[in-house]
Amino acid sequence: MSGHGTPVPMTSRACGPLTGVAEVPGDKSISHRSLILGALSVGETRITGLLEGDDVLDTARAMRAFGATVTDHGGGAWSVQGVGVGGFAEPSGVIDCGNSGTGVRLIMGAMATTGITATFTGDASLCGRPMGRVTDPLALFGCRAHGRQGGRLPMTLVGAADPVPVRYVVPVPSAQVKSAVLLAGLNAPGETVVIEREATRDHTERMLAGFGAEIDVEQTDEGRVITLQGRPELQAQVIAVPRDPSSAAFPVCAALIVPGSDVLVPGIGLNPTRAGLFTTLREMGADLTYENEREEGGEPVADLRARFSPDLHGVVVPPARAASMIDEYPVLSVVAAFAQGKTEMRGVKELRVKESDRIDAMAKGLRAAGVTVDEGEDWWVVTGLGHGQVPGGNTAESRLDHRIAMAFMVMGMATQQPVSVDDGSPITTSFPIFGPLMASLGALIDGSKA
Ligand SMILES: O=C(O)C1=C[C@@H](OP(=O)(O)O)[C@@H](O)[C@H](O)C1
Numbered sequence: 001m002s003g004h005g006t007p008v009p010m011t012s013r014a015c016g017p018l019t020g021v022a023e024v025p026g027d028k029s030i031s032h033r034s035l036i037l038g039a040l041s042v043g044e045t046r047i048t049g050l051l052e053g054d055d056v057l058d059t060a061r062a063m064r065a066f067g068a069t070v071t072d073h074g075g076g077a078w079s080v081q082g083v084g085v086g087g088f089a090e091p092s093g094v095i096d097c098g099n100s101g102t103g104v105r106l107i108m109g110a111m112a113t114t115g116i117t118a119t120f121t122g123d124a125s126l127c128g129r130p131m132g133r134v135t136d137p138l139a140l141f142g143c144r145a146h147g148r149q150g151g152r153l154p155m156t157l158v159g160a161a162d163p164v165p166v167r168y169v170v171p172v173p174s175a176q177v178k179s180a181v182l183l184a185g186l187n188a189p190g191e192t193v194v195i196e197r198e199a200t201r202d203h204t205e206r207m208l209a210g211f212g213a214e215i216d217v218e219q220t221d222e223g224r225v226i227t228l229q230g231r232p233e234l235q236a237q238v239i240a241v242p243r244d245p246s247s248a249a250f251p252v253c254a255a256l257i258v259p260g261s262d263v264l265v266p267g268i269g270l271n272p273t274r275a276g277l278f279t280t281l282r283e284m285g286a287d288l289t290y291e292n293e294r295e296e297g298g299e300p301v302a303d304l305r306a307r308f309s310p311d312l313h314g315v316v317v318p319p320a321r322a323a324s325m326i327d328e329y330p331v332l333s334v335v336a337a338f339a340q341g342k343t344e345m346r347g348v349k350e351l352r353v354k355e356s357d358r359i360d361a362m363a364k365g366l367r368a369a370g371v372t373v374d375e376g377e378d379w380w381v382v383t384g385l386g387h388g389q390v391p392g393g394n395t396a397e398s399r400l401d402h403r404i405a406m407a408f409m410v411m412g413m414a415t416q417q418p419v420s421v422d423d424g425s426p427i428t429t430s431f432p433i434f435g436p437l438m439a440s441l442g443a444l445i446d447g448s449k450a
């Protein structure tokens, strides 16, 4: 649970070259799903490389509350003794998902078609985020939700005792919504069909197949049509969680803007539904190479090598790429500030309903650092000043948003004056070793607890 403690102000200042190997933690999306699918399967799922960030630890606690046995064996090794599809027990207390949209929305889906009732809450950020996007499709299965105005947490879900399968076209590009419907479909008899017009990260589909569910994905004129047969017996798995590309983004982007840098980020998942940032950076002229390309656990993986790139230029990032880099726009906007010319980011309305309104949070901080940002409801444009030309000297609000805090810490590594954030404590939600890892590469960050 994040954001409940004392704020941790942090300051980042210009540093010498960043060099070395950045072993970033496990993938957050895959970590949540490993715990949830482990809890819904029969037998013991063994997981290595689990991200031990607050978001995932909250999901582990929640799975215990629903009756699974979740054990931490140390060093990222965990096991989950599952209760089987439909086997969730009614929790005796409120489920606190902390700062995690993925956690709360996927768990809501997983319990929505069991005849139990559960009450969910979270921190101030999560309680401000829309849950109707999940509870609307869950209502089609027969699940009832009672929350605050605007479909906000705290919220009680009364699961459907007699669920029916659904066919649902996801109205927003969201892997969380898609996944919630699929997880609910697990305990509905018959065929649940989810259609997404724009492809979003496909970890749920891949993992459901891995756990033995009958799931079929077809690309049609309507979009990606995912068909799941309900009431499978999921079989426990052995899972090695790959390192998180969304966390790799921070040392990679830092290396591109700090003179003389040369950083290797090994073992990063390059699933095309997640790799949009790296494509964009290369289009901008980044010296970013994929080394030792291979496949691990059914996912394409490579070691990323990022070197200082003095001649970055602005690009237009197309809306079609948004889902594959949705969490990376904050740090991309920082790189854009050090490029020549405008970087246009379009089709990104979803950024306004993340842990914070990420367009607003970044635009305000970038402007305070001397960078011009124009914005509309679903777009923003950063006018780059070029390498060495970004003034900095500002204190940005992190707004309980880990990605905003880390993006501004990266910016301060290459600005003329240091850059601060009022509260870096949210960083532990997704990247608990951010501070020491960046320091080991040569970054100068004060105040870091993470
Ligand atoms: O399914 C997931 O694991 C996630 C989906 C994305 O959210 P949306 O589904 O809201 O786009 C992303 O922003 C989040 O960090 C993780």
Ligand SMILES: C=C(OP(=O)(O)O)C(=O)O
Binding pocket: 099, 100, 101, 102, 103, 327, 354, 355, 403, 430
């Ligand atoms: C949006 C994010 O997470 P979530 O929706 O799980 O809170 C994120 O990690 O950037």
